[in-house]
Amino acid sequence: MLTKARVRPKILVVDDEPDALELIEFNLKSSGFDVLTAADGEAALSLARTHAPDLILLDLMLPEVDGLEVCKILRRDSATSNLLIVMVTAKAAEMDRVLGLELGADDYVTKPFSPRELVLRVKNLLRRRSAPDEKVERVQLGDLTIDLPRHLVSVQGKSVDLTATEFKLLSVLAQRRGRVQSRERLLHDVWNYENAIDTRTVDTHMRRLREKLGKAARFLDTVRGVGYRFVEA
Amino acid sequence: MLTKARVRPKILVVDDEPDALELIEFNLKSSGFDVLTAADGEAALSLARTHAPDLILLDLMLPEVDGLEVCKILRRDSATSNLLIVMVTAKAAEMDRVLGLELGADDYVTKPFSPRELVLRVKNLLRRRSAPDEKVERVQLGDLTIDLPRHLVSVQGKSVDLTATEFKLLSVLAQRRGRVQSRERLLHDVWNYENAIDTRTVDTHMRRLREKLGKAARFLDTVRGVGYRFVEA
């Protein structure tokens, strides 16, 4: 049985420079993350406690409370739950090794960095974290089999070739077996769309999915006026 | 007969820097491991003999007895029972491949690393060891033969000349037969890249691999939008 709910990772960005903060925030949001921001250490600690972000991006050069201090506190507070990336200026980069070891950061980037690189690293870290708990590997229902790690779907033993989107759509539906998923919800979970405008996209993909699944298309149910649903019979 | 109680894995950490040693020790203990520490090669060898740790974390930069020497001795002494991770500095990282191959390490990490990552790798290795599977030494599928320990590949009886990178790529794919491997994953496992940016490298190597494998290239499957996969048919 599938349990993994798809959520937008929550990221806390801590930087005292408004410009940098805004830039990072914009880029992360564009990539589908929920972003919280803090301009100083105190706010950062408070937000970290109340929101339990999945990842924290921390600038080491902070006013008031020292960035290093914040870093240590964060590490101690929630050693197991959060990922941490520290940002250091190029000047401080020589101390990399020391920092990396002492702070217990999961990654660190040197300023200035390209937004693209930052987003990549964030994704990498999050993926690595979520990798181990992906225990769900296989869904089997009647003559339909969905094998997540192999990216394989088969009907009556014959493997069906699905595109990445089709596969994701089917997986999402199958994981919420029985529950109707609205088009908006599907657009959000499969496509990472924020505000869906043309909702016919889902319909088209459902059609393609049904076509490829052949007999097993009977699992895909249309609920008029609401959305789609994965049914058992 | 006595039933062996499930024990906390015993880990020996060898590093001449007290700070690093302490940090690693702390993190491993937090994760539920029994930790032994040694600051030099001699102590390491002695502890390894008397305690038979499940895993050894060895810094290659050791005073007195060379880390490499220690590594070799450890490997010879208890080749089958222990797992070994070597830690090398970023500077030496270029030699990664050579080291990994020659020393017979089960994994290696480059300093500096995040404690979290280290713990993850340790857990991974221990889990893999305890799992009975994956001692794949030889893959034979139709006209394709891959001999892992001998570093040999042949198609229809004729041996194929692969470069080190090509061989490793093929091995990684073959050992995870059927499972799709993302480019990021391959970059991590084959190239030891942490943050992959230009992902076309994998593609190019896949092309060369396919070219050299000729008919047997049919085993290498592209999953668009996801990665590559070793298939059986």
Place this chain on the structure above:
DNA sequence: TGGGCAAGTGACAGCTTTGTGACAAGCGTG
């Protein structure tokens, strides 16, 4: 029974991803 609307369908242009050939840098060898 017919109007209104939701969903299904087929086509297609644009775009993203992958394949391919070329090239230059790096490295070890003779």
Place this chain on the structure above:
DNA sequence: CACGCTTGTCACAAAGCTGTCACTTGCCCA
């Protein structure tokens, strides 16, 4: 030092996926 081999990157070509549109079909309810 020149040579050959390996490797990562680039530019371009090919493949094939995707979202949208126009149109059709079918459902619901007055």
